[in-house]
Amino acid sequence: xxxxxxxxxxxxxxxxxxxxxxxxxxxxxxxxxxxxxxxxxxxxxxxxxxxxxxxxxxxxxxxxxxxxxxxxxxxxxxxxxxxxxxxxxxxxxxxxxxxxxxxxxxxxxxxxxxxxxxxxxxxxxxxxxxxxxxxxxxxxxxxxxxxxxxxxxxxxxxxxxxxxxxxxxxxxxxxxxxxxxxxxxxxxxxxxxxxxxxxxxxxxxxxxxxxxxxxxxxxxxxxxxxxxxxxxxxxxxxxxxxxxxxxxxxxxxxxxxxxxxxxxxxxxxxxxxxxxxxxxxxxxxxxxxxxxxxxxxxxxxxxxxxxxxxxxxxxxxxxxxxxxxxxxxxxxxxxxxxxxxxxxxxxxxxxxxxxxxxxxxxxxxxxxxxxxxxxxxxxxxxxxxxxxxxxxxxxxxxxxxxxxxxxxxxxxxxxxxxxxxxxxxxxxxxxxxxxxxxxxxxxxxxxxxxxxxxxxxxxxxxxxxxxxxxxxxxxxxxxxxxxxxxxxxxxxxxxxxxxxxxxxxxxxxxxxxxxxxxxxxxxxxxxxxxxxxxxxxxxxxxxxxxxxxxxxxxxxxxxxxxxxxxxxxxxxxxxxxxxxxxxxxxxxxxxxxxxxxxxxxxxxxxxxxxxxxxxxxxxxxxxxxxxxxxxxxxxxxxxxxxxxxxxxxxxxxxxxxxxxxxxxxxxxxxxxxxxxxxxxxxxxxxxxxxxxxxxxxxxxxxxxxxxxxxxxxxxxxxxxxxxxxxxxxxxxxxxxxxxxxxxxxxxxxxxxxxxxxxxxxxxxx
Numbered sequence: 001x002x003x004x005x006x007x008x009x010x011x012x013x014x015x016x017x018x019x020x021x022x023x024x025x026x027x028x029x030x031x032x033x034x035x036x037x038x039x040x041x042x043x044x045x046x047x048x049x050x051x052x053x054x055x056x057x058x059x060x061x062x063x064x065x066x067x068x069x070x071x072x073x074x075x076x077x078x079x080x081x082x083x084x085x086x087x088x089x090x091x092x093x094x095x096x097x098x099x100x101x102x103x104x105x106x107x108x109x110x111x112x113x114x115x116x117x118x119x120x121x122x123x124x125x126x127x128x129x130x131x132x133x134x135x136x137x138x139x140x141x142x143x144x145x146x147x148x149x150x151x152x153x154x155x156x157x158x159x160x161x162x163x164x165x166x167x168x169x170x171x172x173x174x175x176x177x178x179x180x181x182x183x184x185x186x187x188x189x190x191x192x193x194x195x196x197x198x199x200x201x202x203x204x205x206x207x208x209x210x211x212x213x214x215x216x217x218x219x220x221x222x223x224x225x226x227x228x229x230x231x232x233x234x235x236x237x238x239x240x241x242x243x244x245x246x247x248x249x250x251x252x253x254x255x256x257x258x259x260x261x262x263x264x265x266x267x268x269x270x271x272x273x274x275x276x277x278x279x280x281x282x283x284x285x286x287x288x289x290x291x292x293x294x295x296x297x298x299x300x301x302x303x304x305x306x307x308x309x310x311x312x313x314x315x316x317x318x319x320x321x322x323x324x325x326x327x328x329x330x331x332x333x334x335x336x337x338x339x340x341x342x343x344x345x346x347x348x349x350x351x352x353x354x355x356x357x358x359x360x361x362x363x364x365x366x367x368x369x370x371x372x373x374x375x376x377x378x379x380x381x382x383x384x385x386x387x388x389x390x391x392x393x394x395x396x397x398x399x400x401x402x403x404x405x406x407x408x409x410x411x412x413x414x415x416x417x418x419x420x421x422x423x424x425x426x427x428x429x430x431x432x433x434x435x436x437x438x439x440x441x442x443x444x445x446x447x448x449x450x451x452x453x454x455x456x457x458x459x460x461x462x463x464x465x466x467x468x469x470x471x472x473x474x475x476x477x478x479x480x481x482x483x484x485x486x487x488x489x490x491x492x493x494x495x496x497x498x499x500x501x502x503x504x505x506x507x508x509x510x511x512x513x514x515x516x517x518x519x520x521x522x523x524x525x526x527x528x529x530x531x532x533x534x535x536x537x538x539x540x541x542x543x544x545x546x547x548x549x550x551x552x553x554x555x556x557x558x559x560x561x562x563x564x565x566x567x568x569x570x571x572x573x574x575x576x577x578x579x580x581x582x583x584x585x586x587x588x589x590x591x592x593x594x595x596x597x598x599x600x601x602x603x604x605x606x607x608x609x610x611x612x613x614x615x616x617x618x619x620x621x622x623x624x625x626x627x628x629x630x631x632x633x634x635x636x637x638x639x640x641x642x643x644x645x646x647x648x649x650x651x652x653x654x655x656x657x658x659x660x661x662x663x664x665x666x667x668x669x670x671x672x673x674x675x676x677x678x679x680x681x682x683x684x685x686x687x688x689x690x691x692x693x694x695x696x697x698x699x700x701x702x703x704x705x706x707x708x709x710x711x712x713x714x715x716x717x718x719x720x721x722x723x724x725x726x727x728x729x730x731x732x733x734x735x736x737x738x739x740x741x742x743x744x745x746x747x748x749x750x751x752x753x754x755x756x757x758x759x760x761x762x763x764x765x
Contacts, residue, residue: 006045008065011380012038016076017069018083021062021091030058030091033080035073041065058091066381068297069373079294102138104129104145104216106209111202112157112173112195113209115145129216140248147191148226149212154184154196169198224250228744235746243746271326274333274371275311278379282311285375286319287367290327299378308334316342316356326350331357333368393435395683399631402678403669405656409631410434414691415467415644416635417447417459418699427463428699431624432691441624442698443467449580457643460634464647465581469552470625473651476548481557484511484523491520501538502604512557514541514550521545524554526562529593534564536616549651555582559616568594569614576612584614632657635692638668645670660692716740719763721756740764 012019017037021030034040043049044059051059070076084092105118106127117138121128145151156176163172163179173180175196183197193200193208200208227246234243272287284300302315312334320326326349335358336342346354359365400408412432417425431441449462475481484492489508496503507527514522522541529535536558541551559567568591569584580586590613598611632648632655634640641659648655659668666675667688678685716727716737733751734740740748741764748757 005059005062005065008381009038009041009045012041012067013069013377014038015069016071016073017067018076018080019065019067020083020089021058022064022066023061024063026064028087028089029061030089031080031083031087033073033076035076037067037069041067054091067377069370069377071370082294104138104142106213106216108209108213110157111159112152112205114155114157115142115151115209115212116155117142127213144227145212145215148215149208150191150193151208151212152184152192152195153186157195159202165198169194170201171198173198231746232744235744240746240750244750247744247747247750268329269327270329270331272331272367272371273312273315274368274375275315276372276375276379277308277311278376278382281379281382282315283375283379283382284315285371285378287371288325288327289367290325297374301382309336312336313338313342317345320346320349323349326354328352329355329357331359331364331367333372334358395687396435398682398684399687402667402676402682402684403631403656403658405631407630409656411627411629412631412633412691413467413629414633414635414695415460415463416692416695416699417456417463418696425459426699427459428695429463429467430691430695430698431629432687432694435687437694441627443622443624444698448586449577456636457639460636460640461643461647462581464632464644466583467625468647468651468653469556469583470622471628471653472626473549473553473556475550475553478516479521479550479553480515481512481553482515484508484513488513488520492523495520495523495540496538499540501540502601506538511538512554512561514545514554516545522550522554524551524558526558526564526567528564529568529591529597533591533593534562534567535594535597536567536569551578552582559618562618565618567616567618569616570594570598570611571614573610573612579614582616584616587613587615629655631655633688633691633695634659635662635695637661638673641668641670660688662692665689719756719759721759722752726752726756737764 014036016033016035018031018033019037019041020028023029032040044051044055068079070079102117102119103121105114105116106129107114108127109125118128146153154175156174158174160172160174160179163174165172166180166182169180173195180197183194183199184192186192187194187197187199193205195202195205227250231243231246231250234240234246270289272289273284275282275284277283282302284302286298286300287294288298300315300319302311312332313336316330316332316336326346330346336356339356343354343356346356357364359368396408396410399405403409410433414430414432416428418428425447427445427447429443429445431438433441445463445466447459447462449458486508488511489506492506492508492511492513493503495501496506506525510525510527511523512525513520522545524536524539526534526536536555539551539554541554568587569579570590571579576586594613598609601611602609632644634644634657636659638659638661641657644659645657648657657670660666661668661675665680665685667678667685668675678688716722716730722730730740730751731737734743740760745757745761748760751757752760
């Protein structure tokens with residue numbers, strides 16, 4: 001198996017669709033479908049995977065893989081079937097036919113239309129719905145349609161114009177060519193309105209059929225409401241089994257009545273064209289719909305163009321000057337200026353008129369959305385292939401030259417901030433080594449200094465500060481930090497009295513001293529308040545020595561040398577930001593020992609003292625954070641760059657740093673107001689944008705995850721009787737907290753019991 005396949009597959013989406021393995025000549029070897037493209041494709045390259053002989057041979061010949069996203073698993077199955085029949089790949093089983101699917105047929109041209117299932121579509125004037133792949137769901141849907149709209153099960157019912165209506169009937173009818181004698185059983189049990197005996201006229205029955213057609217077309221909400229009403233009635237009567245049966249009925253209807261977007265027997269022949277622009281290139285996807293089926297997808301890349309309309313016009317002109325098969329309708333994602341001129345030109349290339357359509361709503365717009373989704377996926381696949389070909393590593397010398405770096409930027413770190421209106425603010429760090437993403441080195445930081453407010457400058461300042469805390473900074477020349485000795489104690493006490501520090505409970509064994517020319521210029525202590533609470537205190541640096549980050553060095557030494565995993569600290573509110581930048585976490589509810597100590601301070605001083613509490617959780621050594629970057633990239637503009645560069649300047653660090661602005665992909669460096677000259681189509685620019693986009697994706701991903709966890713916790717964890725196992729059971733059954741909230745109580749009772757179901761209904765309001 002080729003090594004490049006792993007990297008391409010790693011970027012496949014977690015979405016339904018089909019995939020195609022191709023050989024070195026771009027010939028399709030195999031076509032498959034998947035509910036989740038990434039998971040399915042990863043099963044091919046997993047080291048522990050055991051494949052059959054045919055699959056092994058196919059993978060040996062495969063040079064690349066492509067995919068097409070769909071809106072559902074059913075669409076993927078249909079598209080796979082069409083693609084296999086068209087391409088007939090070497091490693092596919094090629095004995096598939098239309099018997100894979102079922103259709104619901106309504107004979108609308110008859111006196112009394114019938115509703116039943118078939119395996120094939122015929123041009124007989126009937127209305128077809130489908131295709132549908134699950135036979136059980138189809139049968140449930142059929143049962144629901146007949147029951148809800150009281151449709152008759154008898155076939156071949158026709159009006160007998162010469163006959164005499166039965167007693168109480170409106171018209172005379174025949175059933176299968178024989179004069180009707182009595183209504184069927186369904187009529188007697190009130191399951192149909194009696195067309196088999198002429199009790200209902202063709203016009204009245206047509207109204208029932210029209211309602212059923214509306215239902216089958218997707219407007220099934222009125223019917224579901226009727227079933228829900230009946231389900232609640234059964235629940236009130238304690239008939240839970242019948243209520244549960246109706247619940248399953250509703251789920252089957254919603255699943256089976258889903259309309260398919262890419263296969264519709266009523267669709268005319270048409271092309272659907274969409275494109276996206278990515279890193280200076282235009283990625284086109286063209287869907288070919290013929291005979292109501294999506295039979296193929298073509299993909300193209302172009303460069304240049306001043307506007308989207310110009311790009312689309314150039315593509316249409318070029319493509320249709322060569323196309324062998326031109327349909328009567330072409331749907332485009334971008335509105336063009338010279339519509340009539342283009343229509344006339346494309347029409348001149350074939351024997352019929354061609355219409356250009358730019359939809360804004362409806363089914364055509366849905367087709368454009370699907371094409372655009374695949375165009376974005378195509379652009380992503382192209383990026384992956386760029387990385388697989390080691391072009392990222394090849395771009396490093398160009399990047400070094402453009403940024404005038406002293407060394408090759410082998411380790412590049414990029415930072416991005418993500419938040420939701422000031423909540424769940426997260427900073428992300430992604431790392432590229434030798435031009436390729438190093439996901440094991442990615443890190444995320446939940447921000448503390450900007451909780452409840454939006455401040456991108458302060459956010460990036462905190463992220464860079466906390467990240468650099470992990471670097472092993474060297475003390476300035478002439479300074480030393482050592483464990484305090486007994487002979488130092490008298491000097492420490494004199495300093496304490498001079499600066500008005502309380503020192504009655506001091507023990508020199510708890511202290512670390514900062515010395516310059518054998519003179520104490522700073523100290524800090526850590527000691528046990530109790531078995532569980534280890535406190536840092538008495539941090540002091542001489543006023544003459546401030547501004548050199550010496551306090552950070554003292555704190556770092558005390559934390560590293562302490563045996564405690566968690567350390568606590570108390571300080572005045574004006575020092576809050578200082579400790580937040582270092583990496584301390586603000587406490588809402590401090591340990592009792594700290595609160596007692598606070599009270600003791602107030603008692604000794606005879607006045608109220610404002611105090612904030614912090615904790616620092618020691619972590620294992622992080623090889624990613626302790627590595628020094630060769631280049632820092634900030635996702636943002638000049639403001640964010642200035643904030644981040646100030647942190648480096650304050651720490652005396654000479655690490656190259658740049659910012660990449662999203663709007664025009666401009667690259668800024670500190671000290672210059674204008675962007676540097678880096679061609680957008682260069683490999684160096686491509687690499688920077690790839691890194692920036694990855695940082696943005698990583699930040700958004702974590703932000704959503706944090707938000708979702710918070711929502712789930714706030715919704716279910718407060719309900720008595722709902723533990724982790726029951727919460728998991730509920731979420732697996734219903735899919736989300738919102739659906740749990742909307743579920744009828746009778747359905748909840750089937751899952752968690754009557755008492756817990758009642759609590760859930762009371763709490764989730």
